[in-house]
Amino acid sequence: MNLTSLVFLLFCIIALGIYFIVPKKFQWFILLISSIIFLFWNNLSVSTVIQALLVLLASYIFGILIDKYRDNTVKSKIFLVIGIAIILGQLICLKYTNLFSITINHILQLLHIDFQLGLSYFNSLVGISYYSLIMISYLVDIYRGACKSQKNIFKCALFMSYFPILTSGPFIRYNDIEKDLYGKHKFNYDSMCRGLVRTIWGVFKVLVISQRLGMFVDTVYGDLATYTGFYTVVAALFFPLQLYTNFSGSIDIIMGISEIIGIHLPENFTAPFFSKTLTEFWRNWHITLGAWLRDYIFYPLLKSNAMQNLTKKTKKIFGKKASKKISLYLSMLIMWTIIGAWHGGAYTFIIGSGLLQFLIMVLEDTLEPLSNKINNKLGIKKDVFSYKLYQIIRTYLLFSFTMIFFRASSVGNAVEIIKNMFVWNPWVLLDNKSIFTAGLDIQDFRVLIISLITLFAVDKLSRSGSVREKLFKQNIIFRWGMLYILIFAIIILGCYGVGYDPAAFIYRQF
Amino acid sequence: MENEEIYERLNTVFRDVFDDESIVVKPETTSKDIEDWDSLEHINLVVAVEQEFGIKFNMNEVTTMKNVGEMVDIIKSRI
Amino acid sequence: MKKVIKSIIFLLILCIFFYNIINIFWLEKNSISYFYEEPKNSLDIAYIGSSTVFCHFNSVLAYDLYGFTTGILASPAQPFILTKYVMDECEKYQKPKLYIIDIYQLASELNKYYEEVNLRDVTDAMKFSRNRTNAIKAFLEPLDLGENNPNYKSGDNYINYEFSFLLYHNMWKHLSNKNFVGSLDLYKGFLCSEETVQINPQKEYYWKEDLVKLPNVVEFPKENKEFLDDLLNYIHEKNLNVLFVVPPRLYSEGRNITLNQAIKIIKENGFEVINFNTLEDFDVDYSKELFNGSHLNVYGATKYTLYLSKYLKEHYDLPNHKGDEAYASWENEYVRFKNDFKVLTKKDFNKVLNKYSN
Secondary structure, three states: OOOOOHHHHHHHHHHHHHHHHOOHHHHHHHHHHHHHHHHOOOOOOHHHHHHHHHHHHHHHHHHHHHHHOOOOHHHHHHHHHHHHHHHHHHHHHHHHHHHHHHHHHHHHHHOOOOOOOOOOOOOOOOOHHHHHHHHHHHHHHHHHOOOOOOOOHHHHHHHHHOOOHHHHOOOOOHHHHHHHHHOOOOOOHHHHHHHHHHHHHHHHHHHHHHHHHHHHHHHHHHOOOOOOOHHHHHHHHHHHHHHHHHHHHHHHHHHHHHHHHOOOOOOOEOOHHHOOOHHHHHHHEOHHHHHHHHHHHHHHHHHOHHHHHHHHHHHHHHOHHHHHHHHHHHHHHHHHHHHHHHHOOOHHHHHHHHHHHHHHHHHHHHHHHHHHHHHHHHOOOOOOHHHHHHHHHHHHHHHHHHHHHHHOOOHHHHHHHHHHOOOOOOHHHHOOOHHHHOOOOHHHHHHHHHHHHHHHHHHHHHOOOOHHHHHHHOOHHHHHHHHHHHHHHHHHHOOOOOOOOHHHHHHOOO | OOHHHHHHHHHHHHHHHHOOOOOOOOOOOOHHHOOOOOHHHHHHHHHHHHHHHOOOOOHHHHHHOOOHHHHHHHHHHHO | OHHHHHHHHHHHHHHHHHHHHHOOOOOOOOHHHHHOOOOOOOOOEEEEEOHHHHHHOOHHHHHHHHOOOEEEEEOOOOOHHHHHHHHHHHHHHOOOOEEEEEOHHHHOOOOOOOOHHHHHHHHOOOOOOHHHHHHHHHHHOOOOOOOOOOOOOOOOOHHHHHOOHHHHHHHHHHOOHHHHHOOOOHHHHOOOOOOOOOOOOOOOOOOOHHHHHOOOOOOOOHHHHHHHHHHHHHHHHHOOOEEEEEOOOOOOHHHHHHHHHHHHHHHHOOOEEEEOOOOOOOOOOOOOOEEEOOEEOHHHHHHHHHHHHHHHHHHOOOOOOOOOHHHHHHHHHHHHHHHHHHHHHOOOHHHHHHHHHO
8 A cells, every 4th residue: 555545545544533433442453453454455365464474473472482481591592593584584585585596697697507597576565674674673672681572462463563664664663662552542632733744744745756756767767868968967866855755755654643643653764865974874864774783783793702703803913993993894794785685685775775885984984084184284174064065965976876776777777877977968957948858847847946945944944853843833824824735735736646747638639 | 899990990991992081971971972982883882891891781781771870880780 | 622623624624725726727628517607407409429519510600590509518539428428417407408419429439449538528527426427437337448458548447537636636737827717618619610621522431322221241339339229218218309410421331331220220219310421402512611531610510500400490399599688698609709700711701601501
C-alpha cells in the first residue's frame, strides 16, 4: 500500500476509527489486525505467510530462550546466534541471492567458463529489510539485558509488524516502544491535530515535490542520448532532493499517524542538507539506520578482541594515532558495506550508499588536519557564513555524486551518466526553453522553486525547535490558512492520478 | 575506591584519548562537552577506561550511558 | 465539545473550498455540460449521437424557422452504449417530446474504437449521479482493458472516471479566464464550419442500395446488437417517442451492411428510421458541402437542417416558442450565428438560406 494513496487514507481512517472506539485493553490487538492486513495487502500467498511466520517464531521463541538462560552465557549466546542466523538467513535468501549469482556469473565470464547461474525472483514482504533488522536488535537487546522478552506471541507479532513502519521505518527499539505500543491510548484532540499537520506536510513533500523532481530525473536518466551535459548535471542535483522529500515525507506521514495513535517514534531526519561535512550529514540522515548499525555492528566490532588485538599490533608498527585510525577505518568499511547492501542487493547500492560514502568520510577525516593548516596559512576563517555555505554546498555536491551510483541501473550506467555530464551545453540552462522540455515545463519549475523554498524555510526553522509548535502558537486564521494552502497545493498541484496532460485532448481529431 | 581517585584516573584517560591536557570531567559531563567525543571516539574511550580500571563494560552499558556520572557508577559497581 | 465543533467547521470550510475549486478545473465544455444550463422542460427535442449530430443539425436555424428547441446531446465519437444513459439524464430534467438518435456509432467496433476521451466527453460533462456511475460501468464492462487493447493506458479504471478530478487537477497549468468566468454554448451546440473539401465520390465509398438485398454477409458486431436491443427495450419501457437517423456520409462496405441490419431491427420494433443516404429528395453535393471526408460543412448542414426540421414540423406535434421571452437565448444565438457567419465567410447567411430553400 502506497503511503500517499487513497486506499491507505481510507485504511487509516477505518483503523484509527476502530482503534479509538474499542475498549482500551483491546487497542493493541486492533493495531495487530491492521498491521497484518497491511503486511499481506495484495501479497497474500503461502510463501509470504511462511516468511512472516519464520521471522516471528524465530524472534519469539529464541527471545524467550535467551531471556530464560540469561545467567548461562554459553547457552544464551547459542540461542542468540541461531535466532539471528534464521532471521538474517531469510533476509539474505530473499533479497541477496541474485547478487551472489550475478557476481559469480561475472567471475565465470572472466574465467571464460561457459556456465551461468540462473536468477530467481522471490516475492518478499513489504518491510522485510526493516523488520528483519528490528527483530535482530530485539534478540540482541534481550541478550544484553536491555529489555525482557515479550511472552505474548501476538504482542511480539505487533512489534514486528507495526504497520506504519513497514514501508520506510524508522528502526524502533523494543525498549523505547514497548509502553506506547501495548498501552492504552485515549483519543487526544491536540495529538490528532499535530499528527495530521505532520502527515499533511509529508504528503506535500512526496506528491508535490518528490514526484515532480522525479519526472525530470526519470526523463533525463531515461534517455541519455538526448539529454546530456547540463541536463544530466541538473538531474544529478535534483535526485538527492527527490530522495529526501520522498523518504522524509514518508517518515512524516508515518510519524504523524503514530502521533495520532499516541506512539512516539524516533526521528529519522533533522534537516540533513544543512550539514557541513558528509560525516555530519549521516548524523542527520536516516538517523535510526545509523544508530542501529552503530549499536549492533560498529561498537561490537570496534570493541571486539579481534579489533583490539589489531590495534595493539598496528600500534607497534605505525604508532598510536595511526593504529586507532586503522581499526576505525576498517570497522567503518565493514559497516558501510553493510549499509550499502542494506539499501539493495545490487552493486549500485553497495557502491553508491556504501563504499563511496566511506571513501569520502575517510578523506574528510584524513584531510582535516591538512585543510586546517592550509586555512590557517591562507587566513581563511572557518566560523564565518561564507565558509559554512561553502561547506554545505560541498557536502551536497559530494552526496549528489554518490547518488548517481545509487540511482543508476548498473555500475556501467552510472559511469555512462557521469561521462554524459562532460558535454558542454550551457545554453540549455540559459535559452529559456530547453530545460523545460525534459519532463517538466516552466510552470512545474515555478511550483518546484516555490515549494523548495518553502521546504528550505521549514527545515531551517526546524533546527531551532519544532516548526509545528511555532505554527500552533499563531492565531487560528493563520494556522488554518496555512493548512488550507498545503491541502489545496497537494490536491491541485500534486503529481498523482492519471499520468498525462488532459490538454492533449484538445488536439484530438474526431 | 573513592570518587576522587576515580575522577583523577578518569581525567588521565580522557586527556590521553582526546589529546587534550585541559580536560576535567565531572558527573554531568557528556559527549556534547568534549569536542572530539563522537560515536567513533566513544569506543576508544570505553576501551581505555576498561583497561585503566581492569573492568569490562557490556554492550548495553556502552550504548546507553549518558554521562560520566553513569560511567563512574558502573565502574564503582565493578571494582 | 468545542473541539468537535472546531473540527467540523474546519472540514466544512474545506469542503466548500473544494466544491468551488472543482468547478474551475474542466477542460472543455461540450453541449452535454451546457445541457444542465437550459431551463427545466424547455427542450422540445433531444438529439443524441456523435459528431454527425452537432456538425449537421443547426439547432438555432431550426428554431428560427419553426420555433421548436432542440437540445444537442452529442459528443465526438460518442459510444453507442452511452445513448441510453444520456437519454436517462435528459429525462431527469427535460422530458422532451421527441428523441432523435443518430445510429452511426452502431457500426463502430467497441474495442477497436475504444478511447478514453470518448467516454470522458460524456461522463465528465454529467453531474454526479447514479446514472453517471452506471454509464461508466456499462462502458468499461465489455471492454478488454488489458494490454491487448491498442489504446490501453494504465490509468484506465473505474476510479479515474468516476472521480475525474483525479485527472483534471492537472489543468492548473492551462487555466484561462474561461474557467473562472464561464463560457457560452455557442449556437446552442451547432458546430459551424465553413471549410470545404472536394471529395470524388467515385473513389470513396458511398451508400450502396443493392447491398440491402444481400444476405447478412457481415455480422453485426455482437455487443452492438446487444446495445441496440437494450436501448430499444429501454425506449419501450419508458414509452418514449424516438426517431432514428442515419446521417449522410460516405460509408465503407462493412459499415453499410451493419447499419442496414440495424435499420431492419429498428423498423421491426416499430420505430421510424430516416436514412439520409437513400432519400430521393436529399442529395449531398460532394464538391461543396463537406468540410472533411465525413462531415458536412455549414452549407451542407443548412441543407440538412432545412430538410430535417421541415420533416419534424410536419410529422410531430411541436410547439412554436417564437416571441416567448423565456426562449430569447435561442433567438440571440441565431443572431450571433448569422453575425459570425458574415465575419467568417463575408457572405450573408440569409442569402445562403434562400438558395437552399428553393
